[in-house]
Amino acid sequence: MNMRPPPPKRVLGGVFIPTVTLAHGGGGKAMKDLIDDVFISAFAGAAPEVLEDQARFDLTMLATHGDRLAFTTDSFVVDPLFFPGGDIGKLAVYGTVNDLAVGGAKPLYLSCAVVIEEGMQVETLRRIALSMAEAVREAGVSIVTGDTKVVQRGACDKIFITTTGIGVIRPGLELGIDHVTPGDAILVNGLLGDHGAAILCARGDMELETSIESDCAALHGLIEVLLAAAPGTRCIRDATRGGVATVLNEIANASGVSIEIDEALTPLREEVRGFCEILGLDPLYLANEGKIVVVVPPEESAAALAALSGHALGQGSSIIGHAVRGEAGRVTMQTVFGGRRIVDMLVGEQLPRIC
Amino acid sequence: MNMRPPPPKRVLGGVFIPTVTLAHGGGGKAMKDLIDDVFISAFAGAAPEVLEDQARFDLTMLATHGDRLAFTTDSFVVDPLFFPGGDIGKLAVYGTVNDLAVGGAKPLYLSCAVVIEEGMQVETLRRIALSMAEAVREAGVSIVTGDTKVVQRGACDKIFITTTGIGVIRPGLELGIDHVTPGDAILVNGLLGDHGAAILCARGDMELETSIESDCAALHGLIEVLLAAAPGTRCIRDATRGGVATVLNEIANASGVSIEIDEALTPLREEVRGFCEILGLDPLYLANEGKIVVVVPPEESAAALAALSGHALGQGSSIIGHAVRGEAGRVTMQTVFGGRRIVDMLVGEQLPRIC
Numbered sequence: 001m002n003m004r005p006p007p008p009k010r011v012l013g014g015v016f017i018p019t020v021t022l023a024h025g026g027g028g029k030a031m032k033d034l035i036d037d038v039f040i041s042a043f044a045g046a047a048p049e050v051l052e053d054q055a056r057f058d059l060t061m062l063a064t065h066g067d068r069l070a071f072t073t074d075s076f077v078v079d080p081l082f083f084p085g086g087d088i089g090k091l092a093v094y095g096t097v098n099d100l101a102v103g104g105a106k107p108l109y110l111s112c113a114v115v116i117e118e119g120m121q122v123e124t125l126r127r128i129a130l131s132m133a134e135a136v137r138e139a140g141v142s143i144v145t146g147d148t149k150v151v152q153r154g155a156c157d158k159i160f161i162t163t164t165g166i167g168v169i170r171p172g173l174e175l176g177i178d179h180v181t182p183g184d185a186i187l188v189n190g191l192l193g194d195h196g197a198a199i200l201c202a203r204g205d206m207e208l209e210t211s212i213e214s215d216c217a218a219l220h221g222l223i224e225v226l227l228a229a230a231p232g233t234r235c236i237r238d239a240t241r242g243g244v245a246t247v248l249n250e251i252a253n254a255s256g257v258s259i260e261i262d263e264a265l266t267p268l269r270e271e272v273r274g275f276c277e278i279l280g281l282d283p284l285y286l287a288n289e290g291k292i293v294v295v296v297p298p299e300e301s302a303a304a305l306a307a308l309s310g311h312a313l314g315q316g317s318s319i320i321g322h323a324v325r326g327e328a329g330r331v332t333m334q335t336v337f338g339g340r341r342i343v344d345m346l347v348g349e350q351l352p353r354i355c
Numbered sequence: 356m357n358m359r360p361p362p363p364k365r366v367l368g369g370v371f372i373p374t375v376t377l378a379h380g381g382g383g384k385a386m387k388d389l390i391d392d393v394f395i396s397a398f399a400g401a402a403p404e405v406l407e408d409q410a411r412f413d414l415t416m417l418a419t420h421g422d423r424l425a426f427t428t429d430s431f432v433v434d435p436l437f438f439p440g441g442d443i444g445k446l447a448v449y450g451t452v453n454d455l456a457v458g459g460a461k462p463l464y465l466s467c468a469v470v471i472e473e474g475m476q477v478e479t480l481r482r483i484a485l486s487m488a489e490a491v492r493e494a495g496v497s498i499v500t501g502d503t504k505v506v507q508r509g510a511c512d513k514i515f516i517t518t519t520g521i522g523v524i525r526p527g528l529e530l531g532i533d534h535v536t537p538g539d540a541i542l543v544n545g546l547l548g549d550h551g552a553a554i555l556c557a558r559g560d561m562e563l564e565t566s567i568e569s570d571c572a573a574l575h576g577l578i579e580v581l582l583a584a585a586p587g588t589r590c591i592r593d594a595t596r597g598g599v600a601t602v603l604n605e606i607a608n609a610s611g612v613s614i615e616i617d618e619a620l621t622p623l624r625e626e627v628r629g630f631c632e633i634l635g636l637d638p639l640y641l642a643n644e645g646k647i648v649v650v651v652p653p654e655e656s657a658a659a660l661a662a663l664s665g666h667a668l669g670q671g672s673s674i675i676g677h678a679v680r681g682e683a684g685r686v687t688m689q690t691v692f693g694g695r696r697i698v699d700m701l702v703g704e705q706l707p708r709i710c
Contacts, residue, residue: 022707023702025596025707026596026597026701026706026707027595027596027597027598027601027642027701028596028597028601028640028700028701028702029700029701029702030702031596031597032700052458052531052532053427053454053457053458053592053593054425054426054427054454054455054457054458054460054520054522055425055426055427056423056424056425056426056458056460056524057423057424057426058422058423058424059414059417059418059421059422059423059424059523060422062414062424063414063418066414067413067414067415068411068412068413068414069411069412069413069414069417069521070409070410070411071409071410071411071412071464071466071499071500071521072408072409072410072466072500073466073467073468073500073501073502073517073519074468074502075468075469075470075502075504075515075517076504077470077504077506077510077511079510099408099409100409102408102409103407103408103409103411105409105411109426111426111427111428111519112428113428113429113430113517113519114430115430115432115470115511115515144426145426145427145428146428147428147429147430147517149430149431149432149515149708150707151432151512151707151708152707152708154509154512155432155434155511155512155708156432156510156511156512156515157506157509157510157511160430160470160504160511160515162428162430162468162502162517162519164428164466164468164517164519165409166424166426166521167409168414169411176407177407237408238408240382241380241381241382241383241386242381242382242383242386243382246382246383285383287382345383345384345387346381346382346383346384347378347383347384347385351381352377352380352381352505352506352507353504353506353507353510
């Protein structure tokens, strides 16, 4: 007979405590134990021996990667914490890595601040920390400083994570949503709306069964390949909250151009299309966590499309439209029925707590 | 008769909306209006014309200030939002400025990520943003990037703010809690426990009326003066959550020394002492938001004390004890009654949501 010993109980500071208590946010011994056991052990290797209140690193070391620093922050409040294709931890790493990458920066360092609700399962926290650790390894960045707060039951919904990132931009690279001129081509790197649809399904309110998974991914590798192939790239934006429609409106406004896109060229999973039809949602406003809108000058559009399509995270890339002369800030779409409709900025909220 | 026109109603995006709604976190037009009206208008001058997802700045410009970057993050969940001597906005700025400064860094840039509960008064948010703006001006730093999330009613308690800071450390400055050796002097820059006591009183649970105000302040100016006078300073820590007792334990552990302090030399406001006696609290564990623990070599202790005492934020500075040879990590206090008691690390939680 094959007898296996029971798995060892995980302990915090030598005592098995299954849930997070207010003491874990008190700044004392319990907090140190929680941080050591859950976060330091997950981020092993990246963490220094002596914990100071700030991380420190050489400017000369940074300067070998570029000449400008990029700095970005995002709070993640996604509900549910775990969903098909990802979880809040992955999202918190990828989201900030992507916000750096779309500015043309090489992502280097992250900070991580968590607000935890009293009573949260320590095992759940551990799963999230391990997922973050995997994501930072994969993205080639390090979490170098952090903070932990615990609030009483009911004062927050399980856990909120704020990550802040530092990256370095190489000399001469100038991306900006105000750099677009008429004639520029507009691309996306694949099927739109998967993240928004996956989260909505995962909430279970709709009683819809689908196999849609979040597209959440770190995009700096893809962007590196793109910028090598299309060095004249005007701007890149990740189409998260507010979806592709919101990004297009921001670009059209900042650059003072009109944008025309073609519904037939807009990549959409059949399931997401159906899902949107049932719920009366517009997929252009659905959030993505692994999709970027790229604007390149016309002479680089073929090279950009080839570069994106050749990358694992660019399957299904497409030139969806162009910037044109016309009313500043106006975005329109040629529909599959032959008409042309205005794609306005999202007014109101399509789906709260999507990221 | 003196007829005054009514004050103009404050509007968001041309419409008067008194409270924050989920739409304000949707990534679309409502969010842009909220950010423009509340945050950009408060942080005016610091904000760029075109809002990108990341701030960018020259490494060469940073390099003129030093050779290493310091990077730190903190979430602020203080309850109540407004308290005698400060508010969550001030705290969020000063806390991160101080976490940079105690590492010897000149604080330069902050990011600010907010999670807001649906239904929060826009005027309250505006007060907080204006308070942050005043604090960054006073501290000489800039908020250069941010994020806004809104969660449904009950999913967070009013507002949580996460600030992350970047600063630069000048060449040759090496502070560390593991640098302390026996004989070193331990100083604090004034009366202890005011912040913790002020928050506890402000909650109103105790029905105690006091005039205690939070000591929250930006300490980088004080620290600059200190480092000029005592260039051999071993380490500096701000005594926030967990109070002076926790900081002393961290130092004793990291440096492998014992620490002996003297109760008679520990500066305490008479009101805080009384407050602690009534409630059975130990003032050494009360949080401070404008107090640092400084360790200097014995030959620099007089210069350090004079430098601290000569600064507006160092009134009441005192040498409270010394590092000594002995059991690593042991902190003891000579009491006013002549005994000696162990000052352990805080076990459990003294007061949740203190910062």
